[in-house]
Amino acid sequence: MKFPHDFLFGAASASYQVEGAANKDGKGPTNWDVFSKIPGKTFEGTNGDIAVDHYHRYKEDIRLMAEMGLESYRFSVSWARILPDGDGEVNEKGLAFYNSLIDECLKYGIVPFVTLYHWDLPLALEEDGGWTNKRTAEAFVKYSEICFRSFGDRVKHWITFNETVMFCGLGYLKGAHPPGIQNDEKKYFQATHYVFYAHAKAIEIYKGLKQYGEIGITHVFLPAYSVNDREENLRAAQHANEFETFWYYDPILKGEYPRYVLDVLEEKGWTPEWTEEELDTLRRNAGLNDFIGLNYYQPIRVEKNHETAAVIEHSRETSTLAPGSPSFDGYYRTVKMADKTYTKWGWEISPEGFLDGLHMLKARYGDVKMYVTENGLGDEDPIIDGEIVDVPRIKYIEEHLKVIKKAIHQGINLKGYYAWSAIDLLSWLNGYKKQYGFIYVDHKDGLNRKKKLSFHWYKHVIETRGEEL
Numbered sequence: 001m002k003f004p005h006d007f008l009f010g011a012a013s014a015s016y017q018v019e020g021a022a023n024k025d026g027k028g029p030t031n032w033d034v035f036s037k038i039p040g041k042t043f044e045g046t047n048g049d050i051a052v053d054h055y056h057r058y059k060e061d062i063r064l065m066a067e068m069g070l071e072s073y074r075f076s077v078s079w080a081r082i083l084p085d086g087d088g089e090v091n092e093k094g095l096a097f098y099n100s101l102i103d104e105c106l107k108y109g110i111v112p113f114v115t116l117y118h119w120d121l122p123l124a125l126e127e128d129g130g131w132t133n134k135r136t137a138e139a140f141v142k143y144s145e146i147c148f149r150s151f152g153d154r155v156k157h158w159i160t161f162n163e164t165v166m167f168c169g170l171g172y173l174k175g176a177h178p179p180g181i182q183n184d185e186k187k188y189f190q191a192t193h194y195v196f197y198a199h200a201k202a203i204e205i206y207k208g209l210k211q212y213g214e215i216g217i218t219h220v221f222l223p224a225y226s227v228n229d230r231e232e233n234l235r236a237a238q239h240a241n242e243f244e245t246f247w248y249y250d251p252i253l254k255g256e257y258p259r260y261v262l263d264v265l266e267e268k269g270w271t272p273e274w275t276e277e278e279l280d281t282l283r284r285n286a287g288l289n290d291f292i293g294l295n296y297y298q299p300i301r302v303e304k305n306h307e308t309a310a311v312i313e314h315s316r317e318t319s320t321l322a323p324g325s326p327s328f329d330g331y332y333r334t335v336k337m338a339d340k341t342y343t344k345w346g347w348e349i350s351p352e353g354f355l356d357g358l359h360m361l362k363a364r365y366g367d368v369k370m371y372v373t374e375n376g377l378g379d380e381d382p383i384i385d386g387e388i389v390d391v392p393r394i395k396y397i398e399e400h401l402k403v404i405k406k407a408i409h410q411g412i413n414l415k416g417y418y419a420w421s422a423i424d425l426l427s428w429l430n431g432y433k434k435q436y437g438f439i440y441v442d443h444k445d446g447l448n449r450k451k452k453l454s455f456h457w458y459k460h461v462i463e464t465r466g467e468e469l
């Protein structure tokens, strides 16, 4: 049985992780340009100054994607190329780059799927409070409209934000991402609120432009499951789902925040400063979302946490989502299970966890259209006789595509799959060691590209529309 004819087979990247050209053609500095230079913040001091030089090599990269038969390419726009200081004058060379990238995709019939924000914030905004300052939300709305008006004649698929829980959680709770603040729950929840507000304003403007494309937001999808049937652990899983999933999906799809979380925030004094106008903006625009993007890599297995620590210490190593850490509020902890399989970076491999999670989402949100906007295996790929023999990645993606096909036939409204990542690129906290791509980049030989075994495998999957899966 094939995947439906309108299902998109894609792959993804993100501007800071792939482009390089950090100071080229009028681009302004970003939070990551500065943060990545702070000793100890990134793996072996890696940064995106050059990344894999997609900025200069995108024509070669897109041609390779076309050779693979890729139907859609998800990439992000670097805000600081368009508005170097965040909300001032437009940089025409920045618009020119993305116009050329989009046109290169269309030349091969590859559908561009554009993410407006994938964590690289113009430095001027970060230095003025970042996402805890409403100015940033308003600047995002201005930036989005410029992108809609510049690219919207050819781009018909838009994602506002990638993984709010990551850039807010790692930025204000774990300190592993800019602005590098630890354990500030008030700022964390405030930042998430302004992101949701910016999203709602941006989709309202998009719909008003009548460009007749589709727009949504991409979240981490990290379904939490109890380690056993003990009541306290079942409650821990519910707590995790409320804070890690419903807090993110409810304000978008329902236009209101989950009551369970609001009650905890009230009790702890973490409730964001918000206005009735902002809350009404969420309510008024919830129905305008065309889809939700899910970045699924793993579920989490949780149990009630009984260790009380005055302050939870964080580091780069405790911020790479491997199990064993307490939640930010200490309520639960994630557990590595003896009967599960894990990647080298300690992420559980669980296609079945994805299927169960999809039914959880459908039960809460109904028949909302969804894309898998990221899924893939971070690995150190084996090289045998000069060939990149990434069989583990093939098996990982194969198993997840099988589950996606099964979910579709069980009535889950999934419309596309974007492997993370199209090409090996910079991982924020793992440098170039943790590879995800179908295309290998040789950092010892001029960043030359080379097709991996998975490149040929994915090409066949697309050609046959997954009939053999």
Ligand SMILES: C[C@@]1(C(=O)O)OC[C@H]2O[C@@H](O)[C@H](O)[C@@H](O)[C@H]2O1
Pocket (backbone or CB within 6 Å): 014, 017, 162, 163, 295, 297, 374, 378, 420, 426, 427, 428, 429, 430, 434
């Ligand atoms: C933490 C990590 C990783 O490096 O493994 O997860 C997988 C993937 O998720 C994406 O949203 C990030 O932009 C990308 O950098 C990757 O980040």
